[in-house]
Amino acid sequence: MHPRLGLRSLAPAAALIVLGGAPMTGMDGHPAGTREAHGTAGAAGARDPYFPALGNGGYDVRHYTLALDYDPASHRLGGTAAITARASQDLSAFNFDLHGLAVRSATVDGAPAAVTRAGDELTLRPARAIRDGGVFRAVVRYDGTPRTLTDSGDTREGWLRTADGAIALGQPQGSMTWFPGNHHPGDKATFDITVTVPEGLTAVSNGELRSQRPSSDGRRTTFAWRSAQPMATYLATVGIGAYDITRSRPGAPGVPVYAAVDRTVAPRVGELLDRVPELTDWSVRKFGPYPFSSTGAIVEREGDADYALETQSRSVFTEDSFDPATLVHELAHQWYGDSVTPRTWRDVWLSEGFATYAEWLYLEEFEDVPVRESFEDAFGSDDNWAFPPADQPEAGQLLGDPVYERGAMTLQKVREAVGDTTFFSVLRGWAETHRHGNASTQDFTEYVERESGKDLRALWDVWLYGDGRPERP
Known part of the structure; x- marks a missing residue:
């Protein structure tokens, strides 16, 4: 985040409640009944010094698979989050952070799980306890109108509606407005993010574009993105809009570039956008090998967001924040903040x-x-x-x-x-x-x-x- 446009006053997340657990049978891929797992509920909160209720205990997330469907006209977001994690204790229940959106169903390792909500806390109780060290997969289906978080200085974060789509900004708590997860910087994971949007719009996210597929009726397009390097949830982003797309040529030297610029802004920012490869190479000389598989930017209209943010591999800017010093600032974050979090x-x-x-x-x-x-x-x-x-x-x-x-x-x-x-x-x-x-x-x-x-x-x-x-x- 850049200081000239950064958050200045942040309220801590609300206190969260988690259900206690009863002893259940262990489930971690070993034969059923090999031993009893006397699980307890994972902690509600990661005990961060400033946001003690943010994040959760009892497990480490390994991978997020997010399938999103967004309609800009209604501002309606539907999602399925498949979260693969490793238990760090015997778990009878565990928590995800989720703000506002309605949960329709949840499973753990394919079996229905009981769901409880308390504020921003989503508690899942699996049919069988998860044994310490066991890898499990929780799937949550949810939908609704995303609620923006606003601090006392009127700075907005989360899933922000724009003139032609949306932009998701997560520092420090906003990522929980669009997907459930362990939203603390200490628990990084890899991501697959798939976004379906109306035809004519583009969905941009972190990492690499794996595919772009139109629906059978041609009215929707699905974009699939993959981040193979671990990422804190607050660095995940989705940009949806009518973008001009710039890509480096296949086989071009240096770090590959993928940039998406709002079409109304593109004519005014092209000169600086052309400097992204140069300034990335300059940063490599100062800070060492680039830590991700590509670089670039998402540039929105002035007013679509309140600040620039170092979303991993592809920082987000508004037109008024897209200047050389801010570009260098967010590029440096790829090393300091994104890779070293x-x-x-x-x-x-x-x-x-x-x-x-x-x-x-x-x-x-x-x-x-x-x-x-x-x-x-x-x-x-x-x-x-x-x-x-x-x-x-x-x-x-x-x-x-x-x-x-x-x-x-x-x-x-x-x-x-x-x-x-x-x-x-x-x-x-x-x-x-x-x-x-x-x-x-x-x-x-x-x-x-x-x-x-x-x-x-x-x-x-x-x-x-x-x-x-x-x-x-």
Whole structure:
């Protein structure tokens, strides 16, 4: 997400309720009756520091298969979510996060499951308990009119209606408005997303387009997308609209590009869109091998969304947010945020601080603004000292200015402390070490000290955790 258009005030998810479990028979692919599984219900919430009710316990999702059908005229969404997961305890019941949409049926490993709703919590009780370590498949069929989530600053997230379709933006809670799942950044999974839309519209998602099939009557088209690399749910997106599509030629050098631009916007953004391959290659030189199989963008009209977002492999922009610095910011997120994803929302500076620093590197190389000048401008802003970037006081400040610019200032201080050679080695090595995984602030500080051979506790105390502005930058 870009700071100029980012969320500023976020309310925590509502408290969730989960049913307790009774002992049931184990079911994990072994012969029935091999032992009794005395299951209990998985936790309602992943105990995130800022969104304790978001996500769920008792299992790890391996793969989402989402089949969606959307009618822009009625704003009606129908969906089937097949979720493959591995139990991390004996489970008599488990939870998914789902906001608003009506559940029509649910099965676990092919057998009907009891369903209970409590706020944004969907509880499934399988016919038989799932044994610790067992892989299971839950299928949920649902439909309805998606409800947009709006924070206290009137910033919208979720399944957003646009002039000719929709765009789905999930940070930090909006993904639960369009599919059930374990909506916490700590549980990443691969995705297959299939979307059926009226003829004449295109459905764009993350990863690679596997197929595009018209219906037998020619009135609908189904687009099938696959993300083979793990993805946090908040980074999943679907864009539906009348798009101009740009693809790199088969066999072209560099990272393949797939971009979708609203047709009313396309004539005005073509020059910058043409720079996506160049700026991706520039980012590769700075941060290391590109972590996904393609890159690109989805560009919507001004007002269709409130911010740009680093949706995995194909970031979302509005026309007014599609500028070079923001493009670089969201491209950098493919390494820092998308591939290396914060372990909890408290660690989000590892995403936003790195992406902001990438902007500073771009400004230095392309616009003759030294990184040190960007640092001093940030240091002089009172807004950047409202709270420590690694310890936001509350969820409402999750994406406040210090997370972006004081996070970037921290990286500059690391650079000054360890020298350019070690610093740029750290940028690349950090992305490679935690590729397609999750990482915390502690993971980062320990990594930097190990790679540099320096004790940087005083630096972390001031720049990551200190309450006030130091006397000197």
